[in-house]
Amino acid sequence: MKTHSIRRLIGATLLLALTAASASAQNLTGAGATFPYPLYSKWFDVYHEKTGIQINYQSIGSGGGIQQVKAGTVDFGASDAALSNDRLKEMPRRVIHFPTVAGALAIAYNLPGFTATLKLTPELITGIYMGTITVWNDPKIAAANPGVTMPTAPILAIHRSDGSGTTNIFTTYLALVSTQWKELVGVNTSVSWPSGVGGKGNEGVAGLVRQTPGAIGYVELAYAKQNQLQVAQVRNKAGRFMEPTLASTTAAVAAAADALAKDARAPIANAATPDAYPIAGLTYLLVYQDQKDPARARALANFIDWAIHDGQALAEGLEYARLPEALVKVNEASLKKLTAGGKPLAAAQ
Amino acid sequence: MPPENFTPLASRGRGLRRRAVNAAAIGACVLAAALILLPLALIVWHLLAKGLPAFGPAFFLHMPKPVGEPGGGMANAIVGTLILVGLGALIAVPVGVGTGVYLAEYGGGRLSAIVRYTADLLAGVPSIVVGVAAYGLVVMPMGRFSAIAGGVALGILMLPTIVRSTEEVVRLVPQSYRHAALALGAPRWRVLQSVVVPAAWSGIVTAIMLAVARAAGETAPLLFTALGNRFWSLALDQPMASLPVFIFDYARAPYDDWNRQAWTGALVLLLLVAVVSALMRLTTRRIAGH
Amino acid sequence: MSGSATVAASPPGAATRPSVAVRARQAWADRACHGLLAALAALVFAVAVLILYETTRGAGPAISALGWGFLTSTSWDPVAERFGALPYLYGTIVSATLALSLALPLGIGTAVFLVELAPRRIGEAVAFLVELLAAIPSIVYGIWGVFVLAPWLRSALEPWLIAHLGFLPLFQGFPFGIGMLNAGIVLAVMVSPTIISLSREILLSLPGSLREAAFAMGATRAEAIAVMLDGARPGLLGAAILGLGRALGETMAVTMVIGNTNRISPSLLAPGATMASVIANEFTEATGKLYLSALTEIALVLFALTIVVNALARLLVRMTMGARRDIAGAA
Numbered sequence: 001m002k003t004h005s006i007r008r009l010i011g012a013t014l015l016l017a018l019t020a021a022s023a024s025a026q027n028l029t030g031a032g033a034t035f036p037y038p039l040y041s042k043w044f045d046v047y048h049e050k051t052g053i054q055i056n057y058q059s060i061g062s063g064g065g066i067q068q069v070k071a072g073t074v075d076f077g078a079s080d081a082a083l084s085n086d087r088l089k090e091m092p093r094r095v096i097h098f099p100t101v102a103g104a105l106a107i108a109y110n111l112p113g114f115t116a117t118l119k120l121t122p123e124l125i126t127g128i129y130m131g132t133i134t135v136w137n138d139p140k141i142a143a144a145n146p147g148v149t150m151p152t153a154p155i156l157a158i159h160r161s162d163g164s165g166t167t168n169i170f171t172t173y174l175a176l177v178s179t180q181w182k183e184l185v186g187v188n189t190s191v192s193w194p195s196g197v198g199g200k201g202n203e204g205v206a207g208l209v210r211q212t213p214g215a216i217g218y219v220e221l222a223y224a225k226q227n228q229l230q231v232a233q234v235r236n237k238a239g240r241f242m243e244p245t246l247a248s249t250t251a252a253v254a255a256a257a258d259a260l261a262k263d264a265r266a267p268i269a270n271a272a273t274p275d276a277y278p279i280a281g282l283t284y285l286l287v288y289q290d291q292k293d294p295a296r297a298r299a300l301a302n303f304i305d306w307a308i309h310d311g312q313a314l315a316e317g318l319e320y321a322r323l324p325e326a327l328v329k330v331n332e333a334s335l336k337k338l339t340a341g342g343k344p345l346a347a348a349q
Numbered sequence: 350m351p352p353e354n355f356t357p358l359a360s361r362g363r364g365l366r367r368r369a370v371n372a373a374a375i376g377a378c379v380l381a382a383a384l385i386l387l388p389l390a391l392i393v394w395h396l397l398a399k400g401l402p403a404f405g406p407a408f409f410l411h412m413p414k415p416v417g418e419p420g421g422g423m424a425n426a427i428v429g430t431l432i433l434v435g436l437g438a439l440i441a442v443p444v445g446v447g448t449g450v451y452l453a454e455y456g457g458g459r460l461s462a463i464v465r466y467t468a469d470l471l472a473g474v475p476s477i478v479v480g481v482a483a484y485g486l487v488v489m490p491m492g493r494f495s496a497i498a499g500g501v502a503l504g505i506l507m508l509p510t511i512v513r514s515t516e517e518v519v520r521l522v523p524q525s526y527r528h529a530a531l532a533l534g535a536p537r538w539r540v541l542q543s544v545v546v547p548a549a550w551s552g553i554v555t556a557i558m559l560a561v562a563r564a565a566g567e568t569a570p571l572l573f574t575a576l577g578n579r580f581w582s583l584a585l586d587q588p589m590a591s592l593p594v595f596i597f598d599y600a601r602a603p604y605d606d607w608n609r610q611a612w613t614g615a616l617v618l619l620l621l622v623a624v625v626s627a628l629m630r631l632t633t634r635r636i637a638g639h
Numbered sequence: 640m641s642g643s644a645t646v647a648a649s650p651p652g653a654a655t656r657p658s659v660a661v662r663a664r665q666a667w668a669d670r671a672c673h674g675l676l677a678a679l680a681a682l683v684f685a686v687a688v689l690i691l692y693e694t695t696r697g698a699g700p701a702i703s704a705l706g707w708g709f710l711t712s713t714s715w716d717p718v719a720e721r722f723g724a725l726p727y728l729y730g731t732i733v734s735a736t737l738a739l740s741l742a743l744p745l746g747i748g749t750a751v752f753l754v755e756l757a758p759r760r761i762g763e764a765v766a767f768l769v770e771l772l773a774a775i776p777s778i779v780y781g782i783w784g785v786f787v788l789a790p791w792l793r794s795a796l797e798p799w800l801i802a803h804l805g806f807l808p809l810f811q812g813f814p815f816g817i818g819m820l821n822a823g824i825v826l827a828v829m830v831s832p833t834i835i836s837l838s839r840e841i842l843l844s845l846p847g848s849l850r851e852a853a854f855a856m857g858a859t860r861a862e863a864i865a866v867m868l869d870g871a872r873p874g875l876l877g878a879a880i881l882g883l884g885r886a887l888g889e890t891m892a893v894t895m896v897i898g899n900t901n902r903i904s905p906s907l908l909a910p911g912a913t914m915a916s917v918i919a920n921e922f923t924e925a926t927g928k929l930y931l932s933a934l935t936e937i938a939l940v941l942f943a944l945t946i947v948v949n950a951l952a953r954l955l956v957r958m959t960m961g962a963r964r965d966i967a968g969a970a
Contacts, residue, residue: 029494029588031576038602041579042415048580056588058577059598061923067931073493087926156815161899161916163717163924186718189924197817197910198899200781200891200920203601207785212793212815222603318416319603367859374861378756381748385835386765388828389772392783396775447679455673464680466949467687472884473945474690475915477922478938482693505686512683513881514837517874521844534657536665538672552840555770559836562774569890569919593776600778615779622774626767 026299027054032065032078033165034201035103035220036283039318040078043311050306053299062165063189069095069286075300077286080165081189082265094289096334097264098304099282099327101312101320102253104244105170107279108209108229109216111136116148118232119241122177122270122278125234128157128216129174130181131195136214144235151214158208158217161198163190169281170218173269177278218279221249222319238274248277249321257326264330280321287338294340301338301345304331393619400616403609408617413579413595416604423614425581429496429590430621432583433575434565436500441507442557449515449553450541456516465516472509479505480570488574496589499575506567507560514559518552519545558626565622568593592618691942697935700928709936715901715917717925722933724940726901730819730911731944734893735886737823737907738830742886743879745827746834751864753835754842766839773832781895784825789816789896796820797908812908815898820907822897826889830882837881841874842867876956880949887945890919914941 030040037059044055057078060068065077070091082097107125109118121144127133133140137150160167168189175182185191199205205217206227221244224231233241242248253260255271270278285304291297308331312322323331338345407422414421448468452461483502488494522545530540546553571577576588577595592614599611657665701709705722712723749769753762793816800810849870853863868875898910899920914937925931 029576034601037598038416038604038607041413044579045415054580056576056578056580058572058588058594060572060576063922063924063926064572066926071489073488081926083926090928154813161894161912162920165924186716188718189926190717190921192714192716192718193900196900197815198912198920200895200899201601202603204785204895206603208817211785211790220603226603226605367862371859371861374864375756378748378752378864381745382752385742385745385749385828385831386769388783388788388824389769389831391787392775392779392828393768393772395783395787396779444679444682447676448683451676451680455676460677460680460684464684466946467684469880469884469949470942470945471683471687471690472881473887473941473949474884475888475890475918475938475941477890477915477919478694478888478941479690481697481922481935481938482690485693485697486689505690508683508686509884510833510881513877514840517837517877518840518844521841521874523846537669541672549844552844555836555840558770559773559833562770563833563885566774566776568776568778572923593778596776597778600782615776618776619771619774623771626770630767 026295027056028075028296028300028303029073030055030057030065030076030078030285031060031068031074032057032286033062033080033283034059035080035165036078036101036320038222039101039315039320042314042318043307046311046314047303047306051302053303055303061163062168063163065286069288075296078283079286080281080283081168082282082284083286096287096289096337098285098287098308098331098334099260099264099323100285100307101315101322102249102268102280102282103169103320104221104246104249104252104277105166105173105218105279105281106221106224106229106244107216107232107234108206108219108224108227109232110209110211110213110230111151111153112213114148114151114230116145117243118230119144119235120232121235122174126174126178126181128155129159129194129196130184131157153214156212156215157196158199158205158212158215159193159196160190160202160205160218161200163188164201165189165281165283166202166218166220167191169269170279172267172281173279176267176270221245225319234278236274236276236278237270237272238276240274242275242277244277244279246316246319246321248275249280250324252276252278252280253282253321253327254324257324260327261330264334289337289339290342291338291340294343294345297338297340298345301335305335308332396612396616396619399609399612401613403613404616408610408613412581416602416607419606421610423590423592423595423610423617425578426590426592426595426614427617427621428583429575429578430565430592430618432585433496433499433503433571433589433591434561436496436585437503437507437564438557438561440500440504441511441560444504445508445511445560446515446546446553446557448512449556450519450546452512452516453519454541454545464512468509468512471505472513475569476506476567477569477573480573483570484573491586493586494574494576494588496575496585496587498573499571499589499591502570502574503564503567506570507564510560510563511553511556514556515549515553518549518556521552522548554629558622558629561625562622565618566593568597592621694935694938694942698932698939701932701936704929705933705936709933710940713901713903717921717927717930720927720929722929722936724914724937726903727912727914727917727937728940728944729903730897731887731913731915731941733819733907733911734822734826734897734913735883737819738826738886739879739883741823741827742830742834742882746831746878746882747838747868747875749831749835750838750842751868753839755860755864755867766836769832770836771832773836777829777889777891778895780825780829781892784821784892784896785817788824789821792816792821792824800908808905809907812904812906814908815910817896817898818908818910819897822893822911822913823907825892825896826886829889829892830886833885834878834882837878838871838875841871841878844874845870872956876952880952883948883952884945887941887948888915890915894920914938914944 062079068074069077137152171187175187199208202219202223206219206223209215209217235241252268252271255273256268259266315322411422487498530544578588578590596611596614599607713725714721714723797814804810853866894916899912900910
């Protein structure tokens, strides 16, 4: 389009005029999900010390990451929500998903004086967020928590007001356990919540839960730990009540290994194995299969190779669940598919 | 001569009522000040209490460290904010002050009415929308995030405050000043340069400082333009770190160490603005000839 | 004054008009000055047009897909791709009204206090500090709103309002601490540094003869202040509009405390959402063309709202002031 080419001309002139001591070709830029940011920032720092390559990543949100990959302003994007087939069609070239780590969502609650651990079933969680269960002493909750007296207080269901991969994981889970949720509300980074109030960010939800007696909310595990929130046990598909831990999260990923080998975007929520925690999800790096610049592509491939092997050792210290071996193999296979200008990359270091 | 039935205010027999109204009005003003200054003071107190622990030279000199490693600072973000706000001011101050002077001095025509409306319109644009617009206007053509784009976004945000406030204070410069200068034979442009603008300078500086303060604290527009940078970079055509984005990232994290650094970052931001403001006030005195 | 035009030293009565050449040069300089300033003003207009253009372009798909129903619908469903801006429009108007009705009187009152009633040194020091407070990132205000204001509202103010004024639909509901009231108060606090600083500058710029004339007529302190405020009215309107602009466009702090639900409720204690907050919340994570476009259309609606409100404010001031331009002209 005419206006587009005029703008490109202006942009190119600007670029030419300003490119003084520009960064070397081996500095990469990435943007996207907030959830893995602490781990990624550690990875990039360690990798920088090891290889001298600067990888600059900013957490502007999963949607932001996807948009920037589409626009070509970054070398890679990061997203907690995998791209659906429709979204993939909107991208100019083929995109590969590289799962890096997994995280669990804790169902945190605030019931002062309640010393036992709350047990929740999928039906209860769905009911609370649909707005059909409104008080803590509802008989259905009492049924799942025998021998414990539930307080008579209204439930304040807190969800995320900002679009987020965390909401995507949570709604994926709810859609898997409730056809009513799937039809009425659906799965997305942002949905039309039937009830409750929204807090901004994980820290917003955690803060609201911590402050408000009677509140319940879903947050990433690290936030529940940091805010010392009471965390519920959730019944998984196998019938066991599980707490969100790194072990139960890794078990959830391992349970989906076969599905992930076929499609790296397969959900890991509501896993069927007894050790798995049901509300978990993977986070991905989004990379074009065919890169433009061979040097940058090689640098990117080397980094991803490091991240899925050596980088995994750093994950657990920061409350992220590392990838099981099966998934590492899936990623290795995907790495081999990367090309630059149509030609395959040289073997990774 | 005043008309026969004229009674000066002081001798009307309602002294008590007027004194009561006077006392009530003054009391209301004091109460108003207290009600507003109290939450502001509380916020500053909160900031100091949380921000001072990690405050120190290390914060200014060191680069950010990954989670779990103690120490680290926001050196690149501090410099980045200065650069970005400087770029924004470079755009906004000449354009804004010039426009304000234009509206006050040559106002009344159709261009003035239109510009005045658009300045008010710009004042109400959410900062994220300015960021998205700057993304379309600068980032997309350039093909990358850059400090230039961030500067443009901040400049746009600073414009309305500077334009409208400059217009108001220039308008309030007494006509007698202008008439005196004109009577001395000075041409119109000289009157503006030597008389009107220096007389209004204190108000203009306030406007600039308010605009700078607001721009320094903005996060949303920078996310789409300058993006952010964990490494040291002074290049204007590359992503650049900034304090608000750092504060935003660190405040949201589930790590106490990072949260603490976020508070310190907010404190440093205030300090930066205070220093720049003080410097500008010093130059004010010199220009206005006090 | 620096470098004033010098008057030639010549015997009184002798002609001191500048030569034709000098006058011609000065006339050219005047025109150049006028032209330069006009160009800068036009630049401001160009910036606004560019932003409007970018926003309209982005909103295009949503406008054609959703039509006028966008303004009356209350659903916001990114999954089913049904979008309606009414709850956000309502929330923006209510929160901004609440914020300004708190910040304007309190802010102007504080400015009066700083200018007229406080000792000069204290007034200057406090004014300097207040200016600084405009630099506090909105996220800090948001955190204060969640961790300091909300508990106080939940335990003290809101129960009191429910108990004493609960017959009004304005104050009914459950005291959660977060919601429209919290957002209005946080916005008022955020907007007040702007209003205080600018009002103070305006009051300081008024000619001293105004105050002296009032006192000479025997006015009390309060009456003199009233006269000065009257003279400052156009300037105060400017400050109010800038404050309103900030209140309408504020994103981060509001979204942390307003509860973010897209339901319209008459009560101030209920949660709500504003147009700016929904854009800030969802823009970076929005995937899908219609979703992004709907968010951009909300920005367009916000533009329209700003225009309407500004026009109304101007009309109000012009009606109450009559044909008078500015007091300073008389000095």
